[in-house]
Amino acid sequence: MFPKNEPERADTAASETLTQAGEEVPREQRRAPMLRLVLSNDVNCYDPAAAGSPMASTLHQPFHRAAMLDRAQQARIGQMLRSAFSDVAEAPVPDRFVELLEALQTKESSRDR
Amino acid sequence: MTVEPLPLDRAMLRLIPNLRAFAVSLCGNVERADDLVQDTLLKAWNHLDSFEEGTNMRAWLFTILRNTYFSDCRRRRREVEDDGSKAANLAVHANQDGYVDMQDFREALNTLPPEQREALILVGAAGFSYEEAGQISNCAVGTIKSRVNRARARLSEMLHLSSEDFAPDPQTEAIMARAGGGGVGRL
Numbered sequence: 001m002f003p004k005n006e007p008e009r010a011d012t013a014a015s016e017t018l019t020q021a022g023e024e025v026p027r028e029q030r031r032a033p034m035l036r037l038v039l040s041n042d043v044n045c046y047d048p049a050a051a052g053s054p055m056a057s058t059l060h061q062p063f064h065r066a067a068m069l070d071r072a073q074q075a076r077i078g079q080m081l082r083s084a085f086s087d088v089a090e091a092p093v094p095d096r097f098v099e100l101l102e103a104l105q106t107k108e109s110s111r112d113r
Numbered sequence: 114m115t116v117e118p119l120p121l122d123r124a125m126l127r128l129i130p131n132l133r134a135f136a137v138s139l140c141g142n143v144e145r146a147d148d149l150v151q152d153t154l155l156k157a158w159n160h161l162d163s164f165e166e167g168t169n170m171r172a173w174l175f176t177i178l179r180n181t182y183f184s185d186c187r188r189r190r191r192e193v194e195d196d197g198s199k200a201a202n203l204a205v206h207a208n209q210d211g212y213v214d215m216q217d218f219r220e221a222l223n224t225l226p227p228e229q230r231e232a233l234i235l236v237g238a239a240g241f242s243y244e245e246a247g248q249i250s251n252c253a254v255g256t257i258k259s260r261v262n263r264a265r266a267r268l269s270e271m272l273h274l275s276s277e278d279f280a281p282d283p284q285t286e287a288i289m290a291r292a293g294g295g296g297v298g299r300l
Contacts, residue, residue, distance in 0.1 A: 073269045078237050080218045081138075085238035087215070088146075089134035097129050100151060104158045105122045 121161060125154060128171055131239070132178055138234045139182055141223040149185070153178040172241065176249045179231060186227060221271040225264050232260035233268075 119127070132153060136146035156177050157164070164173050222230060228250070235246040236257065243261075247254045268274075 073274045074265055076274055077265055077268050080215065081222075081233065081238040084215060084219055084222070085134045085138055085234065087134075088137045088143075089130045091130065091133070093126070093129045093133075094147065096147070097150065097154065098126065100154060101122045101126050104154075105120075 121164075124170055125157065125174070128174055129154075131171060132174055135175055135234060135239060136178060136182070138222065138238065139179065139227070139231060141219065149178055149182055152181050156181065169245075172245055172249055175235070175239070175241075179249060183227070217272065218268075221268055224271065225267060229260045229264035229267070232257050233264040236261050 129150065132150045133146060136149040136153075137143055140146055140149065153174060157174055160177075164170065222233075225233070231250060232246060235241045235249060236243060241249065243254045243257050246257045250257065
C-alpha cells in the first residue's frame with residue numbers, strides 16, 4: 001500500500017492531473033503528475049491570462065508552445081522555399097525556349113495556311 | 114473591360130520562368146530541369162486541344178511537367194537521386210539566409226521523397242492551394258496535406274531548425290522572465 005502521506009504530498013494540482021489522465025496510474029508512477037507540473041513550469045508555459053483559473057487549465061500550455069515553434073519553423077521553411085523558387089523564376093529565359101516556341105508557332109501558322 | 118487573351122505561345126512563354134523554377138526545385142538539377150521544361154512545352158503544344166481556354170494554364174503546364182518528371186523517374190529510377198549540386202550552384206547568388214544557407218536547404222529538399230518535395234513546392238513556393246495541388250498531383254487533398262506536413266517535419270529535422278533558432282517574441286520573453294523568477298532555467 002502507499003505510504004499514508006503520499007496523497008497529501010501530491011497536493012491538489014497533482015490530483016487534478018490524475019483526474020485529467022482519467023485512468024489508474026501504476027504505483028511506481030504515482031509521483032509523475034508532480035513531475036509533470038514542475039516541467040510545465042520549466043518550459044515557461046504559464047499563462048498570466050489564466051492566473052486566476054485552476055492550475056489544471058494550464059497543463060496543455062506546452063502544446064501551445066510547441067505549436068508556436070512549429071509555426072515559426074514553417075515560416076522559415078516557407079521563406080527558404082520561396083527564395084529557392086524565385087531564384088530560378090527570376091532568371092532570364094534561355095534562348096532555346098524562345099526559339100522553340102517561335103518554331104512551333106511558325107509551324108502552326110504555315111499549317112493553317 | 115475585356116482583356117484579350119494572350120496568344121498561346123505568348124502565354125506559354127510568360128510561364129516558362131515558373132516552369133523552370135518548379136522543375137529545378139523538383140529534380141534539383143538545372144540541365145535536367147530545362148529538358149523537362151522543353152518536353153513539357155512540346156507536349157503542351159501537341160495537346161493544346163486538352164487545354165480548356167479560360168482555365169488555369171499555369172496549373173495545366175505544371176501538371177504536364179510533373180507527369181513528365183515522374184514517368185521519367187520511373188524509367189530511369191537510378192537517376193532519381195540527383196545530388197543537386199548544379200541547383201546549388203545556381204543559388205549561390207541568392208540572398209543569404211541568416212541561419213540556413215540556400216545550398217544546405219536545396220540539398221535537404223533533394224533528399225525528400227519526390228512526392229513530398231512536389232507537394233511542398235506546389236503549396237509552399239508556387240502558391241497553389243491544397244485543392245489545386247491535389248489536382249496537379251492527381252491525389253486527394255488530404256494526401257497533399259500529409260505530404261506537406263511530413264516534408265516540413267523532415268526539413269526542420271534535417272536543417273536542425275530547433276527552438277534555439279527562434280528568438281522568443283517580447284510577450285513570450287516577458288512571460289518567461291516572470292515564470293523564471295524562481296530561478297527556473299530555460300529549457
